[in-house]
Amino acid sequence: MPVKKKLNISKNLRIAALIICIVLTVAMGTLIYYETMVPHYEEKKVxxxxxxxxxxxxxxxxxxxxxxxxxxxxxxxxxxxxxxxxxxxxxxxxxxxxxxxxxxxxxxxxxxxxxxxxxxxxxxxxxxxxxxxxxxxxxxxxxxxxxxxxxxxxxxxxxxxxxxxxxxxxxxxxxxxxxxxxxxxxxxxxxxxxxxxxxxxxxxxxxxxxxxxxxxxxxxxxxxxxxxxxxVQLPVNRKLVIIYSIVLGLMIISLFCLIYLTVGVEKDLFIKTLNKIFKKHGNRLVALKINIEPAEQYINVRDIEDLVRIADEINKPIMYKYSSTPQEITRFYIIEENTLYLFDLKEYIDSLEKEKAMLIEKKKSIKQNRGKDKDITT
Incomplete structure (x- = not known):
């Protein structure tokens, strides 16, 4: 029997939706209990x-x-x-x-x-x-x-x-x-x-x-x-109880769907980083329709902040080749006479992922070594 594929949604969005549903579920349950189990009174002239x-x-x-x-x-x-x-x-x-x-x-x-x-x-x-x-x-x-x-x-x-x-x-x-x-x-x-x-x-x-x-x-x-x-004790407000019950039912169904029918995925690191660059430095970027001409000397920088500092120092704009597809915007340049300063976003992301993988492997190795030391002492 084929397994039904879960719907991929943003991890942060899924967590936020889960929190909202849980809070509303608890709130509606509390309100129903308060309305049905706690006596309500009002002053009445008899x-x-x-x-x-x-x-x-x-x-x-x-x-x-x-x-x-x-x-x-x-x-x-x-x-x-x-x-x-x-x-x-x-x-x-x-x-x-x-x-x-x-x-x-x-x-x-x-x-x-x-x-x-x-x-x-x-x-x-x-x-x-x-x-x-x-x-x-x-x-x-x-x-x-x-x-x-x-x-x-x-x-x-x-x-x-x-x-x-x-x-x-x-x-x-x-x-x-x-x-x-x-x-x-x-x-x-x-x-x-x-x-x-x-x-x-x-x-x-x-x-x-x-x-x-x-x-x-x-x-x-x-x-x-x-x-x-x-x-005088007031009767239970059935209309409110019905409304609270409907909302509670919807929240329970929503929780079930979020837990069993969706999976949270991290936003693509490349797109995430690209968005940050444009959000933070968009007013300094110049989009070109043509390719950058080869230069006599290439100088690669590690991240976009290094390129920004160079642009400030030599008072030059940061350029990139425009594309309607974000995944194709991978390089940012500064040209000064025969020197081209280059930040390659794809290489930067690859290096981050390698560092992350190495860190995970290192933590795993440390954990295994601790387990072995524990066995020896026992």
Whole structure:
């Protein structure tokens, strides 16, 4: 059975490829072990008790007999004061927890008649009077759901009359408004912790104006939770493991091919030396298309460095016969009058190989002699 010929590649290239494959094989194996066998954790917020808060204000306006409105809400939300009888409002609050809790707290409903000046940043309260509509009411219950509902009728005329009286007696004219609000304080005691909520939905109505709009300030619905930060173990990242395994498989196959299907060979010493010459002294070399004419005197030098030193000393270029085949570029010359200085690369390589062979033979001989001496002593 014929033996398959191995692929010849540069020895240095083969060694480099082997090192890369081995390093990547070890790295991929380590990464696979780390990903599959070493636990990975991340900090995660875990909800222990979820809850929600909802508030709302409904209102219904009743009108005095008039030729304009028939107890219908104006489409633009603007009310004419003289046609208004009363405003009936409903304040609602709801707390819902995912489990039963000890819910306690209090709430109240108040009306604030206020004289003020300015808007936004320049806003200032001149005077304020608070009317208790629903006194502070406590509550306590073990449940997961708690709600409050209060129907509050607003007699706008009585509040306007009170404001007029203050203006008349104080002689201070100002902008006026009525604010009706429900102030709720709630605390839910759970086995996971305490929930504290305070909300104050309100309705605002301008006073002493011929017409007005009703403004509602209602907090957004809130969904929240009592949370705890925990160290949660992450699942194995299968995608990464697959990628690492593919790379590991490719590296093992590459190692097998490099070890069993290739052989590292030294780069041809002639070509290697020629490349060094052109790399180091290429700017000093002159390529000729014709052969060098015979000279009266030939002086051979051992290596290219000797020829370079001569060129520097006599200030002459180094020449060679050009060839597209590197193996045919074997001689380098310097011509000075009738003297030709010559470096023969082929002879130089032959001498190096002979010296190498002699050195190997010498080492082998020394080794053999040591073995004989050892046998004699034993």
């Amino acid at each position: 909800a222990l008790y979820r809850y929600s808060n909802k508030t709302n204000i409904d209102h219904q306006v009743s009108f005095l007999p008039n030729d304009l409105y028939d107890n219908a809400v104006p489409p633009n939300g603007i009310y004419i004061t003289n046609f208004l009888d009363r405003i009936n409002t409903t304040f609602q609050y709801q707390f819902v927890g995912e489990r039963e809790a000890n819910i306690e707290g209090s709430y109240k409903v108040v009306a604030e008649v206020e004289g003020y000046t300015g808007e936004k940043e320049s806003y200032k309260t001149i005077w304020k009077k608070i009317f208790i509509l629903v006194p502070e009411t406590s509550f306590q219950n073990n449940t997961n759901e708690f709600s409050i509902r209060e129907d509050i009728p607003i007699n706008l005329a009585s509040y306007s009359n009170f404001a007029d009286k203050i203006i008349e007696t104080s002689k201070v004219n100002s902008q006026l408004k009525l604010t009706v609000l429900m102030d709720v304080n709630l605390q839910a005691n759970t086995s996971q912790g305490v929930v504290e909520e305070r909300v104050s939905p309100s309705i605002i109505i301008p006073l002493n104006t011929n017409y007005f709009e009703i403004t509602k300030l209602i907090p957004d619905d809130k969904v929240a939770a009592i949370e705890e930060t925990r160290q």
